[in-house]
Amino acid sequence: MKKFLIRAGMNPHDFKTPQDLIERDLIGTNSGNLLYAHSLYRNITTNDSILEADKYVLDINRVKYINENYDGYIIALADAFRNDFIWQLKKMTQIIEKLQIPVYLIGVGVRAPYGTSKNDLKFDFDENVRDFINAILKKSTIVGVRGKLTADYLSNLGFRENIDHTVIGCPSMYTFGNHLKIQNLSKVDEETKITTNLSKKAPLNVLQFIRKTHKNYPNAAFIPQGYDEFKLMYTGVQVFNEKNYPSSITDIEYENGKSKFYINANTWIKDFRENDFAIGTKLHGNIAATISGVPSISIPLDARMKELVHYHGLSHILPEDIQANTNINDLLKSVDIHSAERKQSENYNHFIEFLNENDLPYFYQDESNYDNTPYDQLIEKIKLYPPISAFNSEETNIKERINNIVIGNEKRIRNMNSLIKKQRTQLQK
Template sequence: MSPRILLTGIPGHYTRLIQRAEDSRVFYSEKQPQPETKEAYMRELKNISNTGNYLIGEGALRALSPDATHIPFWHLYNAVNNGTGLDSINKQFDICVFTCANLLRKSLSADAEAQVLAKLDMPVVMLGIGIQNRPDLEESLPEGTQRLLQVLKEKEHYFLTRGDETAAYLKDQGFSFVRPVGCPSMYFMPANMRRAIRRLPDVKVGEGRTVFTGYMGAALDTIGDMNALSSDDGRSAYVIQDEPLHFDMQIEPDEEGRVYDSTSGEMIGDLAFKGQDELKKNIKVHTFFDTNQWRAWTSSMDFSFGRRFHGNIIALQSGVPSLIVAVDDRMREMLNFSGLPKVEAEDLNSANDRSAFISDHLAQMNIPQVIEKYSDRERSFRSVLTEIGIG
């Protein structure tokens, strides 16, 4: 008999439709949000903090057996703290899959996670757990995160990590079941991922429709990318993930009071960001809160390039050739483990001609080797889920 799987943690975009939750039941609205005013747009962004995170929950739900049921983490947290408790949850489910990301970092204390998982009377799978920066592991992690690790050590636990560095750290901490698997988002549409990688040698850098991701508003690197790699015909675009929340991108409504067109995903208000005067190309700016809409729009592009992991993963899912710029240890762990196409930020930033550098980089890539490694990682991921009994 298949285990009854409780899926919680980082959600997919379907969480936007949740009206309420009672015990182990979740009630969804049939009405899609249309966050076109500034207030509604910012509220949607705050609900997930980074729209790229939706790919994590979505990838997890696709990978698990049909017996998996998503319960929003906020509902479990509220039940623990308002006296309702988790008795009904413990009766309804046999195992919990907790989707996470760069949880092991000094800037986050996982107090809420520790509190909730301590009340679950079932094994816990930490799916996609990873680091932010290697030096964080050399210091003491925040108290709440240490408490979470202790809670998990006292349970039947399964750690499926983003890569080898996190796996080595957790093994050193004495955890018994630790497997590096990558991020579940990487295995959401594997056939499209492989097709996108095969198309990389055909990319004509600086021509066609290119979609960019990065940290516009925080640094000038992304603006340099767009100036060097986008075409002159205004057909390239940039996709926001969290810049108005965390990187000082300012948005103001147009004369109709709108900042966002929910049909096209295009930002239509006034945007202001650091280095705006340095941007020499005509770039349209988009945001997507529905990953299906995001993939459908991205599928019309010719190339994806940027400094965001999930902003490029969704392009690969869409069959669009993508090159990911590795900007930190969090990304390097996932990219080194998966073998997905990457370039180091330091090498890119120091190139005199970024367009020629990227063209040469793509030409030198061993595409069959990249696909072989990715396919091996995908098989391993599904094998581990089957081993646990949740695949």
């Protein structure tokens, strides 16, 4: 049995509670990270291979243990080529250089403004990215990137497209292999079950459009993804304040009690199958709907999102397409909600080719087996924590939440103190 270590905050089948999440950020600041890890578990778990999360631990002292206990290290990243992630990229590079097992990069993107051209892709961290990719290529055949813009960036750094790197999109889109069937939807009304998602950097017209959606459609449910939004929903305390963005549980996006925060991918996807439509600026909020068979419209805000909606054929509109009088039915008429279906099979087969090139095991999912994979059989009896409702929801047990908040924070402080003590000891050596 081969065992692969994978960069993830937790295993998708781990029973984690809000208390666990208060104690430690297991979602990497954004619950969207849960989706692509979940997909890789489903695709790479076979009768002869399993995956295990590294819990986002970057400790060079664990290299010996990793070498002795794993057959490979799988790294899946989002827009990791950005200034505030470079310190982690440097630590990863140091660890990768000391590993004696294969290392696979299955997805990574560059963060850049909307409209960035290939010639604009020059950053202060270029050398750090070059070192990182070189370290991985010494331990695997080819790296996978999220879209064309990231491919252009690596080509600018001297890496060869389709030899050193290839576009594979986001692994989350391959959760059920080449199976992708989106239900029909011609219009929405007050009975339609709508989910919305938002980014804090969304322009004012988009923020106002989402707010208007919640005013006009009583069944609309806001699905936040940020770690700070989890804390807001669970504790009821306003932990951030963004103008025009839902920052309090008294805001309309939370007010109707339908808002949910998901701490595992399986429940997220299962719940979304009961919805009718999704719209917003969060890529994985809309991918969760898409792979669940629910029509969605993405509103890409930057080049990172743009390269992915184009590669996967996700139905989308631009922020400037939204005017003061725009409504969802106007937008539905302007997009093809089935466009992703037509790209799915080709993209998935290319993803499988990528795994083959790197000699990684996989379970090929098609119409006959996508709901009965080795991973499904492995976790069929495992229970997962339900979605979290807002603090002011009728179903909230306030006493239980306060107890979990206190215990979770106490453990968090103990963990931080232990880490500080460990670091001091290492510095004194």
